[in-house]
Every structure is written in structure tokens, then in C-alpha cells.
Amino acid sequence: MADRDQSDGRDGRDGGRGAARPPPPPESAPRAVAARVLARVWGSDAFASAALDAELRRAPALDPRDIGLATELVYGVLRAQAALEARIAEFAAKSRWTADPLVRAHVLMGAYSLCFLDRVPSFAAVSEAVDGAQAAGGPRVGAFANAVLRRLAAAVESGGRPPLASAVVASAPGWLRGALRRSLGRAAAEAFLSAGPVPPPTGLCLAPGEDRGAWLEALRAAAPTATFEAGHVSPAAIVARGAGDLRRLPGFGAAWIGQEEGAQALAFALGARPGEAVLDACSGRGNKSWLLSRAVLPSGAVDAADLYPAKLSQLRAALGAPPASAEGAGAEAGDAQAGARDGLGRAAASVRETYAVDWTVGAGDVPEGYDRVLVDAPCSGVGTLRRRPEIALRREADDLPRLADLQVAIARRAATRARDGGRLVFAVCSVLREECEAVAARLAAPADDDLGVRLEPAPFDAELARELAGGGDAFRLLPHVHGTDGYFAAMFVVRR
């Protein structure tokens, strides 16, 4: 272990005064990168993955091992944060090291390394954390971090390394643990919380008709240092690691797009068929619209709606939909879609029309008569916890009833756009009963609104969803069971 000043600063001694201050760690060192990411996640609404990508772009000299370390530190600290803070609290008051986010990050990363990274020797874990804390907060802070982490190192050495899974489970907020237990049962709730890999691999979604074996070969040849494997749930999925910027790979945007495997299963669950008219009612930037627009080729049409015009603009740019203002562009675009070819010579899919609409208020200009409506509703996002550990820090118990009301309102209003006998899939990237079965039950119950539609639970008519639902009208995907992010989907037939 580093032979550092052992004052913990609690007695007022300034352990660092007079000592030569070490040079600050290089800005591009993996721990410095991870610390900046953590500070951004705590200090703003930044997603860990986006903040990490941005910081890694600013540190191009990092090799894959360094990138792996920075990634593990970011995700590890966020997932085990409360347990790490409890360990540190055995030796120091929280108020002494949490005020400055960079100091906090370095102390927590040091604690994470000591507790869970057996490839990093204790002396190195302490030394790196102390250097980082000192660079951020000065010599007193460095001395404090040194004293606290040395004590923690001694405690870990005598007591053994605790299991990471237990720390992750213990770090989930109480309301979330409770909600998961009520939804999945105790053992499955713990398996869900501690499920790996973290972060999960990147999903690629092949368009219908593409040959997965051929694309696996082509992608492996194009990016030999990355790994590409066939997905296990979606027949269209390839899961990638280390692939970097997907846009640089062959086939991107034409034969495949980036989309998590479970998310693909939700789009498939709608069962869209060639020739059908489909509404992607909460389309966002159009990930599922892309797959749906491929499924209805050559003569069907997909329209997309969302609350946010900016997302619809991005969708139009990515999927080749007509400009929002194009009057009567729908039929023309549908015709064009049937004949157009993409850069690889395949029939090009596009979205026919986009609508900015707030379903809680009305249906806006969205027409009636769709064969199928996908309601990929806003939700807590708890199903994506492996990928977005910051969700546990930001969501609260009170969000659940509010989100459930929103989901019911959106799905009921979007259902009015389906034809009599049309199908609607309600889907969320959550596994919590409050947003899953409870919402599906409310949708199936007689409504006291005047929208004039009934939603009847119905078995899925798409093969993949039928299998996942075991012939029933709903299914849940779980990371520890299916290897995907967590989702729920329920199928309804709309009656007028």
C-alpha cells in the first residue's frame, strides 16, 4: 500500500501541508475520465452512457483496457453507490467528502476498486484515488482520502471482499426493491437488480428478410476486434461488443439499425404484416417505426406520432419521411416507398407521415382506421437499469402512479385511431407491476371516458410474441432470464 500520510484530517492536522503535491493525474487517465462522467451524472440529467461516450471521445489515447476500466468504474460506482457510501461512513462523515463531485467520485472509485476489483492491488487503488481526490480538492482532501481508504483497505483485507451483487441489491432505493419484489418475487427481484453484463452489449436489428448469418460474417470481417453474436430472443438481433460507431459499419441504416434486442421484440409483437396501415403512437426518434415500416412493405404504410416535434424531425431525417408540413404527402410517400430502393438496392422503407400530438389532450390530426397501433409508452425505464443505472438515483415511488395514469391516458386515446377489430400493443421498458399488469388491467376494464372504444385482451398473433407470452396476451422480458433489457407488452383487440 502507498506509504502516505495517515492523518484522517478529523483531528485538524493538515496531513498534506508542506508535502510535495503530486502532479495531477492526466486528464485522459481512465479514473479522471470516469470521475468527470460521474460528476456529470450527479450534477445534471446526463445519462451515464452518453456522458461516458462523450468523455471517451475527448480521450482518444485510451486503449481498450483503459476504456474497460473507466466503464467499469462508472457503472460499478453508480450501481453500488449506497453500499460504498455506507462502507466509507464507517470511517468518515459523509459531509467531509461528498460536497465536491470530483472528490466524491475519486473516493467512491477508490472504495469500489478496493471492494470489487481484485485485479487492482490495494495500494494502487488507494494511491490512484488519493491522487485524484487531491488534484480535485487539494492536499487536505488528499490526506483525508488516504486515511479513509487505507482504513477501508485494511477492513477489506481482514474481512474479505464482499459480493458485488449484494452491494448492488442493497444500493437500490427501498421503494424500487419493494416494487420489484411485489412484481417479480424476492429472488427474481434480486436477480434482476444484479443481472449482468454491465453495461450490456449493443443490439443491432436486421430488417425483415436479411440473412443474419451473412451479416454476422460481413460485420466480423469489417470490425475484426469487435465481437458479433446472434441474439437469443429476436430472430433479427445481432449483439455486438466493441463495435464503436455503428454508422461506420456496412449495412447501417439500410440492412440494419442499432436497436436493443428486447426493444426489437416489442416491435415484432405488434405483428405488422405486408400491406397493413400501422401507427407508431409514441414513436420517439423512430427506432421501432423503422422495423415496422419494413414489415409492411411493399404496400403498407407506417405513420409516427410523438409529443415532441424535435424527435419527429430526427425520425424524418433518419427514415426518409416527408417534411412535417408536406400537405397530402402521405399517399405520395406511400407510393414512393413501394418503388424506392436504398443504397444497397433493397426496397427502401420510410414513414409515411408524422404527427406531433399530446395523446392526453386529444388525437390531433392523426387519422382513424389503422390496422395496428403500437403504444410504446413513456415509463420509469426501470427495465433498462443495467444500461442506465442513474435511473435508480432519479426515479421515486411517486412516479409510478403518475406514469401509470399517463400510460392509460395515452393508450386509450391512441386506441381511438385503430379500426374496429384492429390491434393495439401496449408496451413499456419497465418490469414493475404498477406500469405493466396493473395498466393492462385498467385498459381492459370498462372505461368511464367517452372515447367510444373498448380494449379486449387478445393472444399475440406474431410468432415470437406468442412464444414469449406462452400463448397468452402479455409477456415480460427480463435481463436475468432473456439477456435483454426488461420490458412488458400486452396485446389488445380494439372494439368500437
Ligand SMILES: C[S@@+](CC[C@H](N)C(=O)[O-])C[C@H]1O[C@@H](n2cnc3c(N)ncnc32)[C@H](O)[C@@H]1O
Ligand atoms: C418509450 S419512449 C418511445 C421510444 C420509441 N418508440 C423508440 O423505439 O425509440 C415514449 C415516447 O412517448 C412520448 N410521449 C410522452 N408523453 C406523450 C404524450 N402525452 N403524447 C404523445 N407522446 C408522448 C415521448 O416523447 C417518448 O418519445
